[in-house]
Amino acid sequence: MARIAGIDLGTTNSLIAVMRGDRPEILPDPQSGAPLLPSAVSLLPDGTFLVGEAARRRAALHAKSSILSVKRFMGVGVEHLDAGDRQQYRFADAAGALAVVLEDGAGGEQTLTPPEVSSLVLRELKRRAERALGEEIGRAVVTVPAYFNDSQRQATRDAGRLAGLDVLRLVNEPTAAALAYGLDKQEEALVAVFDLGGGTFDVSILQLRAGLSEVLATGGDTRLGGDDFDRRIVALLQADLGIDPPTGSSQDDMAILLDAAERAKRELSVSDEARVELSLTEGTKYATVRREAFETATADLVERTLARCRQALKDAGKRAADIDHVILVGGATRIPAVRRQVEAFFGKAPHADIDPEAVVALGAAVQASILSGSATDMLLLDVVPLSLGIETMGAVFTRLIERNTTIPAAAREQFTTAVDDQTHVELHVLQGERELAKDCRSLARFRIPIEPATAGLPRVEVTFLIDANGILSVAARDVRTNREHSIEVKPSYGLTEEQIENMLEESFDLAEEDFAQRQLLEARVEAESILHATAKAERLHEQHLNAEERAAIERAAGELRAASGGSDHNRIRDLVEVLNEASRPFAQRIMDASIKTALENKSAYEIAR
């Protein structure tokens, strides 16, 4: 039986893993060796797409051509976008499924739905795995946040289909993490999975019992993650640099600030203080962030995660002291304050032996081996994260399946008509925890044809079935005639079957169909970055540049620009080096001068430290 891959399709980064022998293993990029694939996509002037690290770097210079965390938009509608989303991206006005407009920089643009963007990331992962293994990968287990609703799960499965992957199972990320730790082999244990990723937070309470893993409760926040910590650092940096108001930074500067904040966050995980250099529009600046200030500025974010933990425990009917194991997932759990607070909250040291960024993909690979039948001693029981129901008279939300019900789950309800001679019954399916239909998430509308009759006489029995992936299907039967009825599904935010068929036909071109092409594209991105940086430095620091140097730099830059138009990636890389060499003394002088300025601005006390 062909291998089944495990995929963590993350907001910020994605990974792919397979079982090698009886152990799961991440398949890194064969070229760079990097285990993480940034979930970034960038549209190139030739109409093809760049995915991963190169796309992430390209996004800094070509924001309008790039999209960074598409997972936020999976299975949601235009009305769920906030001002920040609208500022960052351009969305198509078309009704129905959400779509992002990317500019190719050559006057053209392309409109993509979130599943299409995700499918490009999945195709890149698939290719990476196929190259590493030398065999085709056609099937996968893909992980999703535990609280993903039906639309979001559907969107994820659609992305797999568009990438040519048969998604055998969607697994909740925290559940996958517990599998990776092998905690399901415990005789009996209560486990809390604390997952603070780049853009999302979730917490799950799992009951593990002799090979069975059962999710008792899940909770989380789709808008809370490491990125929020970065933004708080940006605010600290801006304060340190005297940038006021904080919204005054240009888009270019903002990208640089965010990048520096991310580095500072990592540094603060190991040191008490992080110093960063920022090449802002008005010149190179230095700023310092102290861990104490960082912790004060992010205390409310940590508290928000703990509030969700409290709620999840309450939903599970457990107390913090009942938890036997705590698992950390996501890069942001490397932040010392997060670990400290989690440990204090649960009263025990969390597990962090497995790389928190890889643990979910590794667990997905373990679930893949369960599905392939090679691990029959294990079984995963999951729950539906949100209550599912329908809109009834008075726009009230009536629950049919309560949240945290173990899946697969079924519910059955009978409906009748309110008006004489109705030819169909229309059902509005919703998911959520609020009392009114308008406050819950609309999943779909179903039209069920019926035999016309006096109001109240028809009896339509509708069966809702949630499968092991947490995805809903609906069947209807006319009770009087005992006839099964086909149902016309109108997903509120998803893609229709027809749309998917069309997308499969006209599937987008992924850049770098072969190695050489890919290397060329990456070399071009690198050349563009250094040319941009050099030109900026020349403009800002003219005083540190002599005529001879300027001529040498201009010559190297000219040659590089010319080579970038060609197709020899080795030549481009060589010329990048030449330009680097030519500008090195210049760069050194800028640095020295900046440090001097930075030091002059500090008090004697601070230098002495």
Next chain:
Amino acid sequence: MGSIRCRSCGKVQPPAFLCSQCQSIQPLPQDADYFTVLGLPAHPGIDAAELDRRYYELSRKLHPDRYQTGSAEEQRASVQATALLNAAHKTLREVESRGRYWLSRSGEDLARDNNLVPAWLAAYVFDVQEKLSELRGANGAAAQLRSGLAETQRELAERRAHERRALDELLRGWPAGDGANDLPDERGAVALRELKSVLSELSYLGTLDRDLQNALED
């Protein structure tokens, strides 16, 4: 309870997830009897450990993960079987939902002829509701009322726990031989009346608890 015919080998047998002869998975209707499908005696006084044991044992055999390589028909049957199994376990695991299930299985309905609210409960409900409306009217200067209500909530939780214990005892001591198809004898009729009364009390207390919770969270 009727019999089913195995889709694979044709053996006629009582409803079960797996054929007793060829072990193939059977598509059972979602309204199949919970006790029968779990292989438990039809008695509401359940041994929780035994229920869990049967549930996990059957989950391992029926879950869709086990039918990934099976036919489309088997996969469908597996999803349906597991959904039914999950519903059966969830319903029987908790004493209140088990009591309700037993009541409806006995052909009774909580809403029918229900004037069983005892005087103490009615008085208690009015008392708490009065406190709640005071809290709603008090905005701001509500700290004292709030702590009073928190006390009421603790008391309510105790009452509910007490009622649940009473329900559990009632179900454990349920007159044997009183299955869904038997006409209730006199002992059975008394037990059913008592079951209805405990369940409605629990239902009132549950609603009250939810109202209190909402009021305190606002």
